[in-house]
Amino acid sequence: MSEDRAAEFVETDGLAVVRLNRPALTRQVKEELLAAVRQASESTTARAVLFLGTDKAFCVGQDLAEHARIQQEEPDQALSTVREHYNRIVLALEGIQVPLVVGIGGACVGAGLGFALAGDVRVAARRAKFGTAFTGIGLASDSALAYRLVRSLGQARAMELMLMATVFGADRAQELGLVTEVVDDGDWEARAREVAVQLASGPTSAFVAAKREVRSAASGEADLPELLEEEAELQNQLGATADHVGAVKAFLNKERPAFTGR
The missing domain is CATH 3.90.226.10 (2-enoyl-CoA Hydratase; Chain A, domain 1)
Incomplete structure (x- = not known):
């Protein structure tokens, strides 16, 4: 620069x-x-x-x-x-x-x-x-x-x-x-x-979701049922990502996961 x-x-x-x-x-x-x-x-x-x-x-x-x-x-x-x-x-x-x-x-x-x-x-x-x-x-x-x-x-x-x-x-x-x-x-x-x-180099979608959850919790605008629903929605989305599927497979194979951000 x-x-x-x-x-x-x-x-x-x-x-x-x-x-x-x-x-x-x-x-x-x-x-x-x-x-x-x-x-x-x-x-x-x-x-x-x-x-x-x-x-x-x-x-x-x-x-x-x-x-x-x-x-x-x-x-x-x-x-x-x-x-x-x-x-x-x-x-x-x-x-x-x-x-x-x-x-x-x-x-x-x-x-x-x-x-x-x-x-x-x-x-x-x-x-x-x-x-x-x-x-x-x-x-x-x-x-x-x-x-x-x-x-x-x-x-x-x-x-x-x-x-x-x-x-x-x-x-x-x-x-x-x-x-x-x-x-x-x-x-x-x-x-x-x-x-x-x-x-x-990490699981980008998971990081984005984690930031969203923390911001929602910190705002105080949502009650617990709303926060729980948001968590469920985000977990459903993340569960379909290549990063999650690959990380589970790596864990079972006792390998280090390689995240692509997808």
Whole structure:
């Protein structure tokens, strides 16, 4: 990938990679990131998606210098970016049905934390720093940050992080469950890619169904009978896949299954 672009998309052998090359979100960066995430979401061949930043930072949220300029020149438009960019990026991330792995090499705050929490697996460098940030500049939050914090941590802990806006490290993030794995600083990208490659070689239809089940359960909108019916429907569909049939045969033959995503 080339750092000439603020955000990029590339797909190879079933693994789609979105890379954010500039951690501060200017209009250009947001537009390029939205385009890249949409490509990942709309891919019909990707079996996993890897979302990366740089060694310095995953994403630090809005570029405040640009924001201040827009406040001076176009005050009525200063926060139109929430609907125009942030909401659309979040919805595109949510639209990724295959496993989404996020690699975090450095600062991950504000909207960046909201984006990262859209991932299914998050691998962070030990030096990475996290924070909600918004109240520190007199705002609430966007990028679905409150939504994801409440579902990850519960109301009380989410409220604490939102109100206090304290910066915390990767080990604390892992204790809270906001990070799946913490690795040495030089290993974060390689490890995130390793996890993504592993998932891309797995039973894709089962992963998609598992994400659907978890999202349904987390939403709280379905009762137990509805969730059980969804499980039954999905299991019926998965039972007819080549991956399931092949995996059962491999198990009986004491072999390792080879998944094709079909």
